[in-house]
Amino acid sequence: MSPDPSLALENTADTPDTAQQILRRVFGYEAFRGQQQAVIDTVAGGRDAFVIMPTGGGKSLCYQIPALLRPGLGVVVSPLIALMQDQVAALRQAGVRAAYLNSSLSLEEQREVEEQARSGELDLLYAAPERLLTPRTLALLERCELALFAIDEAHCVSQWGHDFRPEYLQLAELAQRFPAVPRVALTATADERTRHEIRQRLSLEQSEEFIGGFDRPNIRYRVTRKQNARDQLLRFMAAEHKGDAGIVYCLSRKKVDAMAEWLRGKGWPALPYHAGLDAEVRRRHQERFLKEDGVVMVATIAFGMGIDKPNVRFVAHLDLPKSLEAYYQETGRAGRDGLPANAWMSYGLQDVLTLRQMMDGSEANETQKRVERHKLEAMLAFCEITGCRRQSLLSYFGDTLPAPCGNCDTCLEPVQTWDGTEAARKALSCCYRTGQRFGVTYLIDVLRGKDDDRIRRLGHDRLSVYGLGSDMDAAQWRSVFRQLIARGLLSVDLDGHGSLRLTEACRPVLRGEETLELRKDPARAPRKRGADLRSRFDDPADERLFNALRACRRRLAEEQGVPPYVIFHDATLMEMVEYRPDTYEQLRLLNGVGEKKLTDYGDAFLEVIREQGVDA
Template identity: 65%
Template structure:
């Protein structure tokens, strides 16, 4: 029988229907044409190049920056019976030679390769000696200098079109605005490629953003109330904060691990493997962690610092809930985050055009944080996608924010910035407004200013909220000298003259236990729990034997379907989502034995 995309999907991967644009993308490549694909994290991008690579004669070459994850990706394909290998700097000379020989002898369906190795003359000469099914350029936004994760080695990938003009190419990314998308097509010479843009919506993720008061205690309440025992990621801006936060979470009884570029490579690999293969691990990380992570049961992504852009925020939060089950994207931020990011941006070595672009991205991120309307609607609008005005699954929809006429308070704040010479940061300005009697106030004689003590009616937290929102709105700008001094902008004039009213959002404390108070579990009747746990135990045993994460054996959705359908024969098990022929042959008897034991006693 002639293989088709659907027969490969069923036989190899164990799925019975395509999602979204998958089939159209696969057929585009199958017929020898190019494609540019935007698909959200967890949307099934890998199938879009894996299946056409298996349909074609020759090897599919996948270019990826994810050196640390290539081994896991190849191991997962081996469990499906797919002949796969990788070439990157982590391999020794003998392993490189063995992989190259397998490639030359037609023994690889898929080859994963880092971009810097692909562009070496040795590799290009090797690829010219073999039939090629396709080139897949994963994380394609890395080619764009306007994107959020630029990698200079991606700039050379235009050579694929020049040196292999007859080999179809597919570029894939989860995050790209129109400007980035156009640059991807231009730099990779994909101007004639078919574009496939899937919905950016991840309806299972609940978006929540709140003001930072005591970030650690806020995180602790969030984890204990909603995600005890769950796997998740906590993002921090600095390496030092990653280390101290991970240590503190360990002291609170959580299985937390640090991850950042400053750790030894062996420790990073170990922590990444533990996160992928163990249950309930929390990874505390900088943005160095996460790209390409396929773990489906990440139940939350928490940000203790403000992300630099909506693209980064979307990609990072998208690592939660890849299995389609409920997950939370939780973020706390404050005026210090805004000041710090603005200082980092202005002090960077980029061109003025690049800084201008980064300012716009940060302003958009601040806008997402400060809006009082639906977060999801704003997020999707940013990516050019129409959506309902209310999603019903974000904090703004579930607990609408109130606003207040802050015109008088804003004028006091702006006047204080002016009277103190536009030389001081938020903490000192609040001390002056509230009439604090401390050494710094006396040192500069600010107790004699007309603005001294005029804000005693508003608590410190209230003033921090005012300054945060004024910076976010561009009414105040941050000095780049490292001291965080605030300066007035032209937009202040009509407000100071009393010609324009200002309404600000009213910060409120987070409502406790908003979503789930127990660890996420499939919605199974209580009598099915023993079988569910027995299947999970078997999955973990097999995963340890094969040296792969448990979800590579079968994901939770597949186990849930086994519990619900109780297959007792091989052909019944084969009809379960996620069970292909190779996995049936390798694992079928073991899982059937457990199900039969529960069914027959």
């Protein structure tokens, strides 16, 4: 079947397109979401905007559509080469004239892009901040008609943030050099303090602010007590994510390498990624992750910012992030397509001790240390919370959820609590009476009355606290100490041994003025099936069709050298499975099927649907 010639991308009408027409014709969507329309109207009208919108919420349309509506070139500041390459590839698939300037281009290719920009042959140009602010690029932009500047991942300008990039600080120069060009700054992650800093540093104090909410309802948040994190992760992946793409975050490079190797030994296509690897190795691993199905990337936080891969079905943390901003940003890389995804984390006492020591031992000034301690305390509170995790997470960013979400571990399996006041007093007293110079394991041995040479040699078997906690096992006591440290009633000394000290906050508990409700850790972590894409297929014929569509998408992507999701997202393939379109008119009604993609790929996907219908 040949496409109707009226489906050509170019608008041949005398009147220019509206935002709604571009949304449907170019990007293949019927309606705007949330505050997209309001942001687009603001920027298209020539006014500045500051946009906070969750990952997967459609931030890119907030500057791509105004750039197509306004005359001239839209310039996008993007922090990573991989991110701008992906976005440009996706735009070209949709028929948008887009290009990037970065170090991956040869000198001849750079000159070609610059000439396209000068001659008005581009709608959008992507560049990193350090490239954008070179005299050569600024001189180029001064010779171009400019539609707008978009500053993506704007949280990178914040010195209090988790992804601070010094080069972002210079972007305020754009306001001075090009005062008539509207600017829009966008991020998914910023608490109130960070938002204020972003506006100030980018000279956006007078911009209109759009906060689109932080909720990602398709992500299931789970925090499990760390017992054997490696085996726990393997059970989780095998039960819920066989064949799925995912990201596993570890704190150290050594742990990343060991974990990737171990997973490969267990039959998983796992790749390591961290700053210690050769640049070419990192590039190859990232390319495989983006272009192949089912690859698991084991990484430090050096990986992930700006990764556009929409079908990452899980993000797992084997170590505790330093802040809720980092956690939200990293878990937000799952489920960008809106389909079910998991955010899984193992968390234990050693995580608390390690991060407390790292923070107290850092060379930051006292003001920054105070901010970092506040962020860590919020992260620990999130891990120990007994109520809805999503409500807690959204509250941190100033957002609200009226009722528990029903899609986090504490909602699905409510946490039991117990009056831990007396146990806390015993733990605190033991710490005090042994001289505040011992770690958790030793204190537990004293409390449980262990027959030990060291305890006898130090005379701690004669203390009143010796054996006072024999009614609880070691795991229960570790839970108590973990929660006391998380709540700030005990601090970790910087002696390298994890020695514990009492803080001022513990006094009301010791005096009997305050009671403590503690989490009751389960005997073993629950093994409950979670958010699984494949569970959406009740009919085997649907699953066969979905797999056939993915194979078709993979073949087309390989022919063009682009990631499969640049052709169509999983969510679009799911709609093909659900509606079984048989004509161009039916196919064009699906989300994500713009006019150019309909022209380029309509025959291939309709043929797969018809073949599977015959086979069924």
